[in-house]
Amino acid sequence: MIYTVTFNPSLDYIVRLDQFTAGEINRVNYEQVLAGGKGINVSIVLHNLGHESTALGFVAGFTGDEIERQLDAFSVRHAFVRLEKGFSRINVKAKAQSETEINGQGPDISEAKQQELFTRLDRLGAGDTLVLAGSIPKTLPDDIYERIMARLAGRGIRIVVDAEKKLLLNVLKYHPFLIKPNNHELGDMFGVTLKTDEEILTYAKKLQEKGAENVLISMAGDGAILLTADGKSYKSPAPKGELVNSVGAGDSMVAGFLTGCIEHADDLAEAFALGVATGSASAFSENLATRPEVAALRATIQARQLN
Numbered sequence: 001m002i003y004t005v006t007f008n009p010s011l012d013y014i015v016r017l018d019q020f021t022a023g024e025i026n027r028v029n030y031e032q033v034l035a036g037g038k039g040i041n042v043s044i045v046l047h048n049l050g051h052e053s054t055a056l057g058f059v060a061g062f063t064g065d066e067i068e069r070q071l072d073a074f075s076v077r078h079a080f081v082r083l084e085k086g087f088s089r090i091n092v093k094a095k096a097q098s099e100t101e102i103n104g105q106g107p108d109i110s111e112a113k114q115q116e117l118f119t120r121l122d123r124l125g126a127g128d129t130l131v132l133a134g135s136i137p138k139t140l141p142d143d144i145y146e147r148i149m150a151r152l153a154g155r156g157i158r159i160v161v162d163a164e165k166k167l168l169l170n171v172l173k174y175h176p177f178l179i180k181p182n183n184h185e186l187g188d189m190f191g192v193t194l195k196t197d198e199e200i201l202t203y204a205k206k207l208q209e210k211g212a213e214n215v216l217i218s219m220a221g222d223g224a225i226l227l228t229a230d231g232k233s234y235k236s237p238a239p240k241g242e243l244v245n246s247v248g249a250g251d252s253m254v255a256g257f258l259t260g261c262i263e264h265a266d267d268l269a270e271a272f273a274l275g276v277a278t279g280s281a282s283a284f285s286e287n288l289a290t291r292p293e294v295a296a297l298r299a300t301i302q303a304r305q306l307n
C-alpha cells in the first residue's frame with residue numbers, strides 16, 4: 001500500500017491575469033480552487049494512473065472540509081488528523097507575465113496531534129511505500145521528517161522524500177528510496193548555481209554520499225536527470241507542449257515514477273520516462289495528469305543513459 005503525508009495541505013487558488021501589478025487592484029480572468037499540497041497531489045495522480053494510496057497529514061477548518069470533499073469526489077482515500085483550531089492554508093498561484101505564488105502558513109499542530117499521525121504511521125510495514133512531501137508549518141520542529149524516518153527505520157518501508165533543503169538533507173542518513181529536488185533546490189542545498197549536466201550529477205552524487213538511494217532531479221521545461229542507486233545516470237528532455245499549469249508537475253513526476261516502479265518491476269529507466277511524461281502531462285493541462293495524457297506523452301520520450 002502507498003501512503004502520502006502532507007503536513008500542510010492547501011486549497012490552491014489558481015488564477016490567471018493578463019497583467020499583474022504589485023500595489024494595484026488586479027482582476028483575474030480565470031480562477032479555480034483545487035485541493036493541493038505535495039503529498040495530496042501525488043495521491044491524486046496515483047489514483048488517475050490506476051494506483052490507490054491513502055493521503056495522510058493534518059486538516060483544519062472550512063478549507064480542510066473542502067480538501068476532504070474534493071478527495072472524496074476524486075475517490076482518493078484519506079485519513080487526515082483533524083485539528084480543532086485554525087484552518088488549512090490557502091495558496092495563491094497567479095499566472096500573468098510570470099508566475100507568482102503566495103503560500104499560506106497553515107494551522108498550529110500540537111504535540112498530541114503529531115502523536116496521532118505517528119500512531120497512524122505505526123501501522124505501516126514491509127512492502128509499503130511512504131511519500132513525505134512538502135513544507136511543514138512553522139509550529140512543527142524541523143526534524144519532524146527525521147523523527148518519522150527514524151521511527152519507521154528497519155521495517156522494510158520504501159520512503160520517498162520531496163522537500164526542501166534542511167528537511168531533505170536531514171533525512172538522507174535514513175536512506176530514502178527516492179528524493180526529487182529540482183535543479184534550483186539542489187543548487188541551493190550546496191549554495192551553488194548549477195548549469196551543466198555534469199554539475200548536476202556531481203551534486204546529485206553528494207546527496208547519494210549522504211545516504212539517498214535514487215536521486216531524481218527535475219528541471220521543468222528542460223526535463224530531468226536520474227542518478228540511480230547502482231550509479232547509472234539517465235537524462236530525458238521534457239516533451240514539447242504548451243505550459244498551462246506548472247503547479248504539481250513535480251508531484252506528478254513522483255507519482256509517475258512510482259507507477260513505473262510498480263508496473264515495471266522496479267525498472268528505473270522506465271520509471272524515469274513515465275515520471276517525465278507524467279510531470280509534463282500535468283504541466284500541459286489545467287488539472288493533474290490523467291492516464292491517457294501520460295500514455296500519449298510517454299510514447300514520445302526517449303531517455304538516454306549518460307554513463
Ligand SMILES: Nc1ncnc2c1ncn2[C@@H]1O[C@H](COP(=O)(O)OP(=O)(O)OP(=O)(O)O)[C@@H](O)[C@H]1O
Binds near residue numbers: 219220222239276281
Ligand atoms: N514547461 C514545461 N514543459 C514541459 N514539461 C514540464 C514543464 N514544466 C514541468 N515539466 C515536467 O514536470 C517535471 C517536474 O517539473 P519541475 O521541475 O517544475 O518540478 P517542481 O519544481 O518540483 O514543480 P512543482 O513544485 O511546481 O511541483 C519536469 O521534469 C518535466 O517533465
Ligand SMILES: O=P(O)(O)OC[C@@]1(O)O[C@H](CO)[C@@H](O)[C@@H]1O
Binds near residue numbers: 012038041103251
Ligand atoms: O509550501 P509547500 O508545501 O512547499 O508547497 C505547497 C504547494 O505549492 O505544492 C504543491 C505543488 O507542488 C501545491 O499544490 C501547493 O500549494
